[in-house]
Amino acid sequence: MAEEIYPNLFRITIPLPDSPLKYLNSYIIKGGARNLIIDTGLNRKECKDAMMAGLAELGVELTSVDIFITHLHADHFGLLGELVTEKTRVYFNRPDTELIEHWQGFEPMIQYAANHGFPEALLRKALHQHPGFKYGTDWIPSLSILNDDDVLEIGDYRFTCVQTPGHTQGHTCLFEPEKQFLIAGDHLLEDITPNIQCWDDRTDPLKDYLASLEKVRPLAVDRVLPGHRRIFENYIGRIDELKHHHEVRVQEVLKIVARADAPLSAFSVASTMTWDIVADSWEEFPIAQKWFATGEAIAHLRYLENQGRIFRTAEDPVVCFGAANKG
Numbered sequence: 001m002a003e004e005i006y007p008n009l010f011r012i013t014i015p016l017p018d019s020p021l022k023y024l025n026s027y028i029i030k031g032g033a034r035n036l037i038i039d040t041g042l043n044r045k046e047c048k049d050a051m052m053a054g055l056a057e058l059g060v061e062l063t064s065v066d067i068f069i070t071h072l073h074a075d076h077f078g079l080l081g082e083l084v085t086e087k088t089r090v091y092f093n094r095p096d097t098e099l100i101e102h103w104q105g106f107e108p109m110i111q112y113a114a115n116h117g118f119p120e121a122l123l124r125k126a127l128h129q130h131p132g133f134k135y136g137t138d139w140i141p142s143l144s145i146l147n148d149d150d151v152l153e154i155g156d157y158r159f160t161c162v163q164t165p166g167h168t169q170g171h172t173c174l175f176e177p178e179k180q181f182l183i184a185g186d187h188l189l190e191d192i193t194p195n196i197q198c199w200d201d202r203t204d205p206l207k208d209y210l211a212s213l214e215k216v217r218p219l220a221v222d223r224v225l226p227g228h229r230r231i232f233e234n235y236i237g238r239i240d241e242l243k244h245h246h247e248v249r250v251q252e253v254l255k256i257v258a259r260a261d262a263p264l265s266a267f268s269v270a271s272t273m274t275w276d277i278v279a280d281s282w283e284e285f286p287i288a289q290k291w292f293a294t295g296e297a298i299a300h301l302r303y304l305e306n307q308g309r310i311f312r313t314a315e316d317p318v319v320c321f322g323a324a325n326k327g
């Protein structure tokens with residue numbers, strides 16, 4: 001069902017079966033000759049059915065649609081290939097496009113996870129549960145790149161692109177300065193915390209994410225239209241909560257490493273951190289969630305490592321971290 005949020009701006013909720021995120025918010029703007037879809041859903045039938053039903057209810061034909069994608073993840077990007085026609089312009093950001101262009105399959109991610117202590121046998125299983133593997137898209141249409149500060153006009157709306165690296169390297173929000181709302185993708189969510197994962201040692205996604213929270217803080221935003229869950233108004237309050245959440249998390253990871261008898265891998269750190277997931281123990285965690293948890297542990301470890309608060313005691317076969325004060 002399509003819900004009108006602002007004049008000619010609608011939300012369609014796209015179900016994400018088996019995901020703790022529950023659904024994706026896809027925003028549809030009716031702009032006259034051309035319409036805009038913001039984020040699409042997974043490449044699976046349940047998502048496509050919901051999208052097509054929503055568009056039909058709004059009287060929007062795919063041939064009149066352009067598409068803006070906030071970031072690379074399969075729940076935002078995956079259904080794209082099913083929606084584009086010859087006439088569709090697909091707007092996307094440069095850093096995530098480069099990841100697509102340099103994509104070498106899941107093997108480098110698997111090697112990286114194994115190098116951070118994720119048991120090899122579990123990894124293969126985890127991959128087959130990964131939404132990007134199951135419901136991603138193999139076919140990528142040509143992409144129109146939008147950079148930071150670029151303007152995207154559709155109907156009565158004039159958006160400024162705000163690049164907010166962290167959740168992905170090129171994650172981009174759309175800010176409507178006159179109407180004072182922010183289409184936030186997964187940069188700001190209300191009752192869940194955006195997942196900050198690291199899968200490449202050349203990056204420090206948590207540092208980027210915290211900087212991106214500061215970057216959006218000065219924007220005059222009355223209302224946030226996020227990629228998942230509820231639309232919300234507590235803009236500055238939520239930015240502060242998210243910052244605080246990661247400060248607490250960083251402290252927790254530091255403590256885990258400092259109190260351990262021996263240096264730890266990211267996988268062991270992940271198994272010791274507290275998680276907001278319904279499972280009795282780490283062993284009971286769904287495998288895909290273990291994958292995300294490990295990526296999140298790595299992000300926090302890399303952040304601490306770059307600040308010189310922990311250091312690597314081993315690289316091969318498994319990267320281990322120790323606290324700086326233990327030498």
Ligand SMILES: [Zn+2]
Pocket residue numbers: 071073167186
């Ligand atoms: Zn995401």
